[in-house]
Amino acid sequence: MSEPLLEARNLRVEFDAGRGLFRRKRFAAVEDLSFELRAGETVGLVGESGSGKSSLARALLKLLPAARGQVLWSGEDLTALSGAALRMRRRDMQIVFQDAPSSLDPRMQIGDILAEPLKIFEASAGARERAARVARMLERVGLSPRMTNRYPHEFSGGQCQRIGIARAMMSNPKLLICDEAVSSLDVSIQGQIVNLLQDLQRETGMAMLFISHNLAVVRQISRRVLVMYRGRLVEAAARDALFAAPLHPYTRALIAAVLSPDEAPARIAAEPIDDEPRSSRALAGCAFRSRCAYAAPVCGERPPRLEAAAEEHLVSCHRHAELAAVNTPPT
């Protein structure tokens, strides 16, 4: 198998959670997380709010520092890079943010916003070529090339998201991370943007990490799906395998919670999101056990490890083998 385009190894991302008496308290948004992304592949990343999806995305691009672990880009350790060397890699890895309107500089015309990556990475391109490529890209994302001298606030949310995508695509990246790129849009616009992303991917062959809490969208777009819970990877599998036979109780609950016209929705025990630092004691067992319908004594004793349940199907649950026999998700 060829070398992965992007690989995270035991990545940990942490934030300050106030200062204790002797040392700062740390909160791990991402903990001991490893995965690979191959060139041209689309991977979906799901999980509830606060599960660390966005922190992971930003750490992968080194917009946030990694507290521990490595991020390898074509085998090269990004965590060791800085300054100009890191900036040059950014050309190949771009991100589309969730909050599109505020991610655009309100004081710049969109033509300038789109031309900026060309100015940095392709300094040889003249003004005329830049203008032509900006116009082509605007057309490509379904906006009029005549809009170049407008400001971001003159566009709707969906249009801003298209501008965000166009901006990310200007440098022809090899990887596009979409961090909840469609979540703030209404359903019909979501569909258009997802189609646009799929078209762009077909044309350019770029890889995509598609982050969403919307399983329906992830299912449509991804080849593989990663499930995160409380900063850890709890399940990773090919799309069809995951949706047909989810192994982790959390994945099951997520899938069961998707509204379907045929069935009444299943319920997942709600739990207040704890913003306390995760102490070593809290990590003694499985983080999901307090919400898990299948929690057993072993779940409180030691944390489960991510292990292969089938080929290309990783799960982090003590009881996944027993649960595989249970076909119906909990009600």
Place this chain on the structure above:
Amino acid sequence: MHTIRYFLGRLCGAVPTLFAIITITFFLVRVAPGGPFDQEQTLPPEVVANLNAAYGLDQPVWIQYARYLRGLAHFDFGPSFRYKDFTVTELIAQGLPVSFTLGALAISLALVGGVAIGTFAALRHRRAADHVSMVIAAVGIAIPSFVLLPALGLFFGIYLHWLPVAGWDEGSVADLVLPVIALCLPPLAYISRLTRGSMLEVLGSPYIRTAMAKGLPLGTIVFRHALRPALVPVASYLAPAVAMVMTGSLVVETIAGLPGIGRYLVQGALNRDYTLVLGMVIVYSSLLIFMGLVADILIAILDPRVRLEA
């Protein structure tokens, strides 16, 4: 084009404001007890009567007011009551170049230095350089110029002999160095704190994150994306900063013995030199109104979403 029309509109709008200021000042100085010819030695009543007649003070106040306005319409500020044989226009024309040079240098230095220090502190947020510069800024705001200027003069003038302590030798740059420093420090300190605050806010905004994700160099992020919005509060502060420098210059010019116009306002007020006070008020308030207008136009340039509407 739009900006020019707005600019002219605002200039016309300044006329009533200025008129109101002139009117209020005109009557206020006359309400104050005492008159321009009161001295320790009481003058004979005949002399006072002659003087009053010569300067038109024997007329009813509203006639004096009408005469003054008629003079103003011809850009005639009238004769000074105390500087004999000088008109107010002549006095201001003598002192204004000195005061203007002093003030313009102080404001420019405060802007450039303040923005640079504030930006630097924001980029070094919560590190030593940030803390040090902000402490210095706090001190800069707190120390009044009448303390700072003599202290500077003592150190650089008397101990080190680098610069003159006070005085004015036509065209000598060295004479201006210490007064400009003393004058610019409070607004510089204030602007650096202002810039740091707004810069921190801007640097934390999502579109700066976008700029970082794009792979822009730090300099481009700061100068192209962050500085413009961060300067909006600084532009709003421009008119108050000019006022601060103007009031500061009253003190600084006196201490440093500079022949500017600052002393005329103080002496004019003390001597009840009605026309001189009015002339100074007109100069100062015109400048302030003008700087307010400049600030509004600057803000519109900094933020294209602001529409200038008269």
